[in-house]
Amino acid sequence: MKAPTALLRARARIAILASGDGSNLQALLEYFEGPGRDVASVVWIGSNRAEAGALVRARAAGIANDVVADPDDATELLTRLRAVRADLLVLAGYLKLVPAAVVHAFHGRLLNVHPSLLPAFGGDGMYGMRVHEAVLEHGAKVTGATVHFVDEHFDRGAIAAQWPVSVRDGDTPATLAERVLRAEHLLLPRTVAAVASGAVRLGADGRVHGEVPMPGLPDIPQ
Ligand code: GRF
Numbered sequence: 001m002k003a004p005t006a007l008l009r010a011r012a013r014i015a016i017l018a019s020g021d022g023s024n025l026q027a028l029l030e031y032f033e034g035p036g037r038d039v040a041s042v043v044w045i046g047s048n049r050a051e052a053g054a055l056v057r058a059r060a061a062g063i064a065n066d067v068v069a070d071p072d073d074a075t076e077l078l079t080r081l082r083a084v085r086a087d088l089l090v091l092a093g094y095l096k097l098v099p100a101a102v103v104h105a106f107h108g109r110l111l112n113v114h115p116s117l118l119p120a121f122g123g124d125g126m127y128g129m130r131v132h133e134a135v136l137e138h139g140a141k142v143t144g145a146t147v148h149f150v151d152e153h154f155d156r157g158a159i160a161a162q163w164p165v166s167v168r169d170g171d172t173p174a175t176l177a178e179r180v181l182r183a184e185h186l187l188l189p190r191t192v193a194a195v196a197s198g199a200v201r202l203g204a205d206g207r208v209h210g211e212v213p214m215p216g217l218p219d220i221p222q
Helices: 023-033 053-061 074-083 100-105 129-137 173-197
Strands: 012-017 040-047 065-067 088-091 110-114 142-149 159-166
Touching: 012 023, 012 173, 023 040, 023 053, 023 173, 040 053, 040 074, 040 173, 053 065, 074 100, 088 173, 110 173, 129 173, 142 173, 159 173
Parallel strands: 012 040, 012 088, 040 065, 088 110
Antiparallel strands: 110 142, 142 159
16 A cells, blocks of 8 residues: 555655744644644754743753854854754744854745735734834835745745735734734744645746635635
8 A cells, every 4th residue: 555645755854943932933843733734843943042932942842942052153153054954944932143054054944934925014023013113104005924935135035935914993003913823823833834745936037936825714814
């Protein structure tokens, strides 16, 4: 009897970098212990901050983890990523620029999540609440989450997937952030799984090929 394809394909090994609380990291951990368990597994978690909640979550999940002492040191990062045989590197709320040598080594295998519909409200200095403050200041009616391939610049790589979120009358940066974060938690794991399985890929033409299925979700998460 022919084994299911999923069993024939080795699970992709995912490394994650996170600087903060790690709710996106938690969404990845839960997804790849659940619906995505045949596609990939999280094998390493790094942070530039020893006190990051992301490392607390890593330890609770029993996953190898390190404090990355010098986020600018490509050799240190690459050594760790090679030691865990990482196939994919995911930035889940990581606030440092990934060194160019790592970006090149992981071309087409390095993803970031951003809490707006890039290219709007992205770039250097646009992170966290600043993003949602800017969205409200500009009176945007729709914002959302973006997952993109990473290049040498903040938030500039090819877009892999996006999900819209309505801006509501009376929204504050905090209420908007909470709604966008929920969309991120849905979009990021599904996009990582699609890249891990090859359903979505960064082509030699620099364009993204393939689409991320977002089954059962309303057009605009409320
Ligand atoms: C998320 O909004 C992400 O888009 C941004 O930083 C935040 C991280 O949140 N890059 P968490 O640490 O995953 O909870």
